[in-house]
Amino acid sequence: MKDLDQGITANGQGTKLNILGQTYYIKAYCDTTFAFETNSEPGQFVPVHIHPTQDEFILVQEGELDLKLDGQWTRAKAGDLVRMPKGIPHGYFNKSDKPCRALFWVSPAGKLKDLFDELHEMTDVEEVVKISAQHDVDFLPPEAND
Template sequence: MENEAGVTSAADGLGGIAWNVVGHTYTPKLHSPNAFIWHAVVPADTFVPPHIHPTQDEWIVMLEGELEVEFGPEKHVAKAGDTVRMPMGIAHGIFNRSGQTATCVFGVAPSRKLFDLFKVLDGVTDPAELVRLSALHEVDFLPPPDQA
């Protein structure tokens, strides 16, 4: 799978994988030491709490719908066709407050430990466990505002 030339069809993920991470469906499309790319289906009223990737750049390419991306107090709406850049070390949260499902492609570079994190997060529903596992895989969640 790693570093192979080819095409991953729109309907497929690597090895038939589809993960449920924070209520979203993540389907990996490319995984190598240099980059990890996945397709995401983000249902209405779901979100990824503010977090930091200290060792990776991350981006989103919006396909359908819209997402609100927060960088600290700044809020930006990304719509179909938009690209969102989230450089390493910059706290960001991703929220679907649109009332409709959004689809997008996420990517990180370099891959680091995120692919392995998604494998262990598949189906995890306990927020404390999500935070604990994420910290072990180089993703640091920020405390909720009332606990900061």
Template sequence: MTEEIVLGPLPKGITLAGEGMGSRVWNVLGHRYAMKSAAESSFAFETFDPPGTGVPPHVHPTQDEHIYVLEGVFTLYLDGAWLTAGPGDTVRMPKNLPHAYYNRGEAPSRGLFWVSPAGRLAQLFDRLHDLTDMAEAVRVSAEHDVHFLPPGEVGDPPG
């Protein structure tokens, strides 16, 4: 990415549909993430998730995370249970809750995600942009306070 994101108070303004705040858009493990809002207190991004993509089980030890499902269906792992959420549903993931999300459908899905506080998630996405090596993604994520569970600790998602 071009310039490091430095978070402060929430700036006023509008992030247009289909765009990222400050034109910030990332390709993260096959997903398109567009930054919608960034401040010390919270960080929001819109995802575009092609069929067959997902983010494996992980934990945010210092952040609460939410998803508002815009389109499609997410298959979610939430602290030991597999659930689904569709358009209009809001998913709540308190800090330290093991969670994952997948698009197991045949159409793309979209969601508005946000975390509070922002932590270093925007900087993490800068580092993950266009990265294809999952082992490196796990290592870099841990440096930014996102910790992936060991492979095999959680069963495969249904569907």
């Protein structure tokens, strides 16, 4: 069992990962939650997927994200909190011309940190989808992103 460590993870700190070209920083991890920062350049995205056992949140810190939440398009701007209950299809897309920085967290942590560790520096999208399914992240077919 992993308990939450106390303290501060400073801005720009945390384990740095490259997941399909996006920079992620792990900010906190324990059995009950997993928090990470994403840095998405214009045009970067994570396709629509489902976490069957985890609630997920996004706090947009800089820029904006277009989100597809349960089949509907919406936009979150700096300061907005996005709530995505378990089982709800969701994906995020930086469709703007500026970078976006956001804090994500899931509860419970489940297998997501282990998945991120495996995906670091991986470039084969089909393999990413396969490994993700083994870690309780199920990607929908590409047309779900339209």
